[in-house]
Amino acid sequence: MHPSIPAFAATDPDIYERFMGRWSARMADPFLSFAGVESGQRVLDVGCGTGTITLALAQRGCTAVGVDASEAYLAGARHRRSHPAITYEHGDAQSLALATASFDASVSLLAIDVIPEPEKAAAEMRRVTRPGGVVACGTSDFGGGNYSFLMLLDIGAVFDEGFRALREYLLPRRLVRPNGQAQLWRQTGFTDVVEVPIVVNFDYESFDDYWTSQATGPTRTAQRLQAMPVDRRDEIQQHVRLAYLYGAPDGSRSYAHIIRAVRGIVP
Ligand SMILES: C[S@@+](CC[C@H](N)C(=O)[O-])C[C@H]1O[C@@H](n2cnc3c(N)ncnc32)[C@H](O)[C@@H]1O
Secondary structure, X not given: OOOXXXXXXXXXXXXXXXXXXHHHHHHHHHHHHHHOOOOOOEEEEEOOOOOHHHHHHHHOOXXXXXXXXXXXXXXXXXXXXXOOOEEEEEOEOOEOOOOOOOEEEEEXXXXXXXXXXXXXXXXXXXXHEEEEEEEEEEEEOOOOOEHXXXXXXXXXXXXXXXXXXXXXXXXXXHHHOOOHHHHHHHHHOOEEEEEEEEEEEEEEOOHHHHHHHHHOOOOHHHHHHHHOOHHHHHHHHHHHHHHHHOOOOOOOEEEEEEEEEEEEEOO
């Protein structure tokens, strides 16, 4: 990662809920249906965060282990999404302290693109999953399927060199582009690799809901907004507001959001 690019800041589970948890909860069912996990299976959720996918696994009748590098998010998961069939564990996706072939399936949503070495995480998901088990992963399509985020990023880039640097870092990454995860899955040695788009709506109540969610979230753009001079931030906010309103009264807006999801089988 470029030294001037901050890392994803997984520090406040409540802020995460407002920024993404409310939407990742909507992704859970289509993502897990695509993955094909079944009741009775023991399933690993890598980068479980505040536990939206882990809980959905338990509700499908799976025994779930959620692993995350953020103690703060794990505390949020235990508080909001505890379940008798779930164990939440602190750990690094790139080097899991879990036995080889000890899961029927492994899944990971919205984490592969913030893990510093995704190749290691993919290899670890393969290692801990039994032969014949499915390994599935999903992340946002930044190439055009993430308008609610790109609206801020592109307008911010007009006014701020930090936003321009973020755009140049964030958008070309292969994992947030169509077939990028499929490429990684084939490289990792999975068979029967399939990648699909999954669409969910991000529904904001008002511009304030949208702006608070984007400007206080754990993202690199939120960190950049907080670090820049206040008059520049205000100018960006004003222009983003115009784009949000598009001349209509303030109120709810619904943005389609594309998740690219991949699955493969451990040989
Ligand atoms: C955008 S959140 C996704 C959380 C959850 N899967 C969801 O869909 O809401 C990304 C998560 O990846 C976690 N993460 C980042 N690097 C990690 C690593 N090396 N090992 C484990 N988790 C990591 C972060 O702590 C954060 O909880």
